[in-house]
Amino acid sequence: MSKNKPDSSLWARLARGEPEALREVYERHADEVYRIALRLTGSSADAYDITHDVFVGLPEAMGRFDSRRPFSAWLRGITVRTAQMRLRTARRRREVVVPRLSELAVRGRQEAIVDRLTVERALDQLTPDLRAVVVLRELEGLSYQEIADLLGIRKSTAAVRAHRARGRLRDILRGNR
Amino acid sequence: MIGARRHPSWRDLNRLADGELDPESRARLVEHVADCVKCSRSLGFLRDLREVGGDLRHPSPPKGLLEDVLRNRADGRRLILPVTAGADQRRRRALPAVAAAIVVAGLASLAILFLAPEAGAGASELTFDPATPIPGDQVRLAYRPASYLAGDPTLRLRVRIRRPDSDPPRATLGAYSEVHLVPDRAGLYRGVLPLPPDFAYADMSVESLAGDRVDDHQGRLWGLRAHTMDGIPLLAALRQEFLVLQYRSWPEAREAVHQMTMFYPDRAEGWSLQMAYEEQIQSPAEAAASRAAYREIFRRLEQQGVNEESTAELAAMARFATYLGDPDRASWWMERLETVDPANPLVVSTHVALSGSDTSGADAYLERLWLDEGARSASVYRNGFWNAVHGGDGELARRWALRGIAVDDDPRWLRDAALVLVTDPETRDRGVAEVRTLLDRLGEERIEDRPLDATRSEAREDSRRLRVELQVQLGRQLLASGDAAGAIDELEAADALGTWLPDLYRARLEARLSLGDSLAALPDFHRLDVDPVYPRASVDSLRDRLRALDRVVPKSARRLAEQEMVERVLSDPYLPRGLPGVSLLTSTGQTRTLESLVADRPTILLLWDRRVFGSEEEVATVVGARRLLAGGPGQMLWVTPERDSESLRTFIRTDGLGLSAYHDPRAELANTLGEWGSRSYLVIDRAGTIRARTDILMEAVRYLEVLEIRSRNTA
Incomplete structure (x- = not known):
């Protein structure tokens, strides 16, 4: 079948x-x-x-x-x-459980910004709401509308959460430097 | 419009990475980024993040997971998943989504709330749409009928609706409602249940319109909770569910409390209840260990601040501190509660309890409350009444009874208050009138008074028993107040209802003796004499009083009394039933069927949880019953929903119960037999047939003995 x-x-x-x-x-x-x-x-x-x-x-x-x-x-x-x-x-x-430093030393990109990020550590510091949006958006590749439907939130809320989550990840990354 | 020189906002960079900018803005921003190291790195980060996501490995679920799933389902495990329907979702999306999910952890004890584990092909099922309704919703019902209800043109769903502040439940309380269900083409019975705006929780059963066949979900009834917009059960729903279940099944009630702590970890109510429950089943060492953890939770709640407008929370904090053995904090929270709600039941009962034997001190406090219109409540007059009754002050008791009787409609309270009024000539007529009203009500067979799990004939029989008991109590009160003739009239009327009641015979005997009619008292003496449970010391004392007359009465009188007892006791209208095929666990973990435990011995099964042994009086009753059975063939077994533990064994040993305890892991036996595990007794004869069920242990012993007498006489 x-x-x-x-x-x-x-x-x-x-x-x-x-x-x-x-x-x-x-x-x-x-x-x-x-x-x-x-x-x-x-x-x-x-x-x-x-x-x-x-x-x-x-x-x-x-x-x-x-x-x-x-x-x-x-x-x-x-x-x-x-x-x-x-x-x-x-x-x-x-x-x-998600790729660490080596896996994220991204594919030959010399100026890779996330090369010191351990995603598991960064994601762990997000709230469940932010983590859900960033995972669905960046790792699952869903649109904001799909995320909104999944989580029962507005599309604009999904986008705002994604922006916040990425900003938080960036801050965490900076702190790790 | 995005300027080329100024750094774009993080939001705009995100929109650029997401491809959501208009062409013009995009062009300007790209131009900026090309010349700006900072923004270029930010944009690079966003792009990397996405590319990394796309490249992540795709782990597969571990081997054995599917087998776990299938095995657990086969074992009856069921879960409620956080499903949100499209329409509901749209409606709810406009509201703040605090949390969007409910997951009910898969404890077997909880599963039976929703779908019986043994439900398979042919079992009935009631489903709700939406499954997680909010107050005010119209809930669509779909009922797959039990075989004995299938084919009826219409069925009736009977509901008891509980609101956030409903009192602890009794079988016939709770706002009654009903819905007619009609079958669709597929044979599913459908209807709509409108939930009131203050809905918290409901119990349900389905029956034929004639009320002669009831599907009570194998004794469990169906439960429905109110939820938030986000699909989380309301705290009030869990509270009401707990209040309902604590009288039915301990494990299930504890699960409701557990969910209070899971969904509302910042509220004291769940934690305090959970601690109280655990304390009752833990060994001292276990309790000490968990108390430390609870102390930490209490400290956290105090630090984060408690909603001081919520009397439930304030009361929970006061209780929590009491359970923790911290009288200072308990007093502090009690004072906060009293400030907000001076007539709160916890405040009132605490004041009365602290007054100890000082009845007048407690009464003065209650009187002050009563004079304040705003504080007049059931807790005030009920405490006033019982305080006076326990203090032996009849006049005071009657005053509180008259106050309460004017506003209360709880039949149990009305009965107690009315019977107190009967004892005084001034209030006797009022008391008798109230009792008559209650007797009439019991005889009316009102559908809203009928327990959800009872057929009409079962309810009729229950009503008959209640009427007999009430009429006997009325007779005794009339006798106590000096109206012997009135007492005999009431007792004769009760006797005509055909139940074997030694209390009635004793009261009638005394009434006749007080009227000087000793000869007429003799048949009742013989009835007491043949009763296997009535205290022998009382019988002997009566024999001394009646010795002269006893000689002139033919010897056959005693035999006639015994014959009457056998007939009346064994005329239990509940049809005798075979034993259900239930497996119980012994203390060593072995599985035993109920049939093998009975093994040709007349048996009384105590379907209890440990809380029932809460008082020394209860323990003494069990010990007394064992003594009565000693030396005979009868045995007494204790079936409990609690698993074996050192704590349980210590409890049995130290209380001198001497019972063999068997663990019923899912309260299956209690539920299968339509009784809810908290207190009931089953009488099983030698052939393994259930002959009676009762909630009075001595009645069960009498039943067992009478069965033996009959079998001896027949032989």
Whole structure:
């Protein structure tokens, strides 16, 4: 079956909690869910838990899925909100899970500005709201409108948060110099 | 317009990097950046950031994660995810998004709030849209019916709605509402529940229109919380949920409190409740360790400042300090609370408690409050009433009763107040009239008075029992006030309802003796004599008083009394039921079925959590019941939602309970049998059939003994 064209009964079977349907959806979407969770939290343990929770809760959540909308975007929204909740409520143990100095010594660019940035450390100092926007914008490549839809905020708010987050990252970077 | 010489703002550089500038501005800015090292580095940073993002590796989820997911779902684990529907999202987007998600941690105890773990094919289900409603929402309901309700043209959803300041719940309290559900083509029953603007929490069940078949979600009822615009449960919703659940299931109530601390870590209410709960189940060493952590939280809350307009917060701080053993801080917060709300229940009850045996001192304080119109509240007259009752001051009790009776509509309070009024000639008529009103109300079968989990016939039977009890109490009060003839009339009327009640027989016996009619008192003496639970010392004392008459009464009288007892006790209208297939854990972690624990012995199951043993009186009752059963075939087992621990074993040992405790990890047994774990007793006969359930232990013992008597007589 094509990854992008689920058969029409899949959502119904998923909503009923059928394990095979859940397995199928997991195989299609777990990479993205895990990746976003990892980038948002910076912790593979948290990413594991978030991915786990999202898929455990998915069948019951299907009651609120509008099948006219893209499933992956809807699932991405749930993942982001779940991760944000975790960021707000849990004291997390951070790990180095995104590229460090060497990976960021950017591709032969002699004047690379971020060459001393350890992204995990910089991102860790952002609030969950700012971190979410910058991750979705810079690492996931979403538009401000998509981010706004995901987070339930205005497009202009998403842009302002992104500007602030980048400014904060820049300040952190300067402090690291 | 962006000037070429002035440094562009950070915002404009961002807009440039995002490609969101108009061509003219863009051209000017690019021109500037080309000549400006500072801006060039800033823009470089923005571009690097994006390129780095694009190049990041793409980690895959670890192996075994999917299996974890599938296993946990198979085990019944369910979670509520932070889903935001499109329409709601648009509406909410205009508001400040404090937090946009709710994740309910996947504890099994919580899962049963929403979807029973055993729910599989054929199980009923009630879903809400929106799933995280805000007060004032119209909630669309979809009910997949239980097999015994499927096919009905219309079903009725019964709801009890709790508001932010609703009192602790009783089975029949809470604003009652109902919604008719009609099936769609797919067989799902649909309806709409409008939530009031001050909605906090609701309990629900679904039934046939005739009320003869009820789906109470396997005893759990369905719960619905109010949320914020951002999908977070309101603190008031969690508070009301806790108040409801604390009388049903300890683990679930504790989970509601846990969520208060999770969603509202800066509020004292959740922390103080959580600490109070934990203190009850921890060993001294564990409690000492966690107390240090709570002290730190308390300090943080004090430092960050408490909303002094919130009486709930002030009361929570006062309680928190009390639990922490810090009387100075407790007094300080209590004074703050009293300044804001002098008639707050916590303030009033604390004042009364501190008065100790000084009834008049407490009364003077309450009287002052009562004279202040603004402070007149239920907590004032109820405390006034009970303070007088405990102090043995009948006149004072009647004064407070008359004040409360004029404004209160809680049947339990009205009953207590009315019965006190009966004891004095001046207020007797008023008291009797109030009791009659209550008796009439019990006989009316009002749907709003019926518990959500009861069918009409079950409720009718409960009403009958309550009427009998109330009428017996009225008879006893009339007897105490010297109206023996009036007492006999009431007791005869109660007796006609066909329940076995030794208290009734004793009161009627005394009433007849006081009228000099000793011969007529004898049948009641025989009834007390054959009762297996009625204290033997009382029976012996009566025998001495009636010895002369006892000789002239035929020997068959006692046998007739026994026969009547067997008939009346065993006429329990709840149909006998088989044991549910529930597995319980022993203290060594072994799994045992309920059937194997009963093993051909008449058994009383105590479905309790540890809080029920809160008083020495309760412990003494259990010890007394064990004594009555000693030497016979009967046994008593304790089923608790609490897992085995050193603390639990110490508790059993030091209190001399001598019970075997079995852990019911999900309060499954209590829920399956339609009882909520906090206090009830099941009577099971030798054949493994549930014969009765009651909330009075001695009644359960009587039931067990009567079953044995019958089996002996039959043999």
